[in-house]
């Protein structure tokens with residue numbers, strides 16, 4: 001549920017059977033989130049919010065609503081770009097080197113660029129659209145290599161190196177970027 005608040009913008013309200021009182025947190029976008037007991041109504045959630053304004057203002061690193069909206073808009077554009085590019089790029093490299101995967105997922109996790117699960121699903125972070133193509137390709141080739149080696153063993157790195165001889169440099173350069181959008 002989302003409450004539109006004049007001061008805090010859109011406030012995300014989560015209901016949990018586990019909480020008794022109300023808990024306020026800030027999402028990575030700087031938006032206010034609150035967790036309320038399962039039985040709480042919208043009316044009650046609004047009241048919780050009003051009676052805690054001073055504490056929220058003082059204690060939480062919130063961004064103002066226009067900054068939140070700007071970030072949402074940026075993320076939407078990035079998602080669209082990623083949709084139009086990453087699945088095709090993955091397919092291109094997979095075909096070229098004879099890999100087959102089950103599914104591709106686009107993620108916006110803030111800590112990882114990609115992952116490959118044992119059911120052969122490859123996840124790629126939409127933040128890859130913000131890094132140079134050669135680093136983006138390194139991530140894709142890294143994840144494809146995981147289809148044959150689900151670890152970071154020597155055999156795994158040898159496979160990455162076959163496709164990307166400069167992978168060490170690419171791996172290092174990627175550390176200058178952050179996957180969080």
Ligand SMILES: [Zn+2]
Nearest residue numbers: 142146151152
């Ligand atoms: Zn890996």
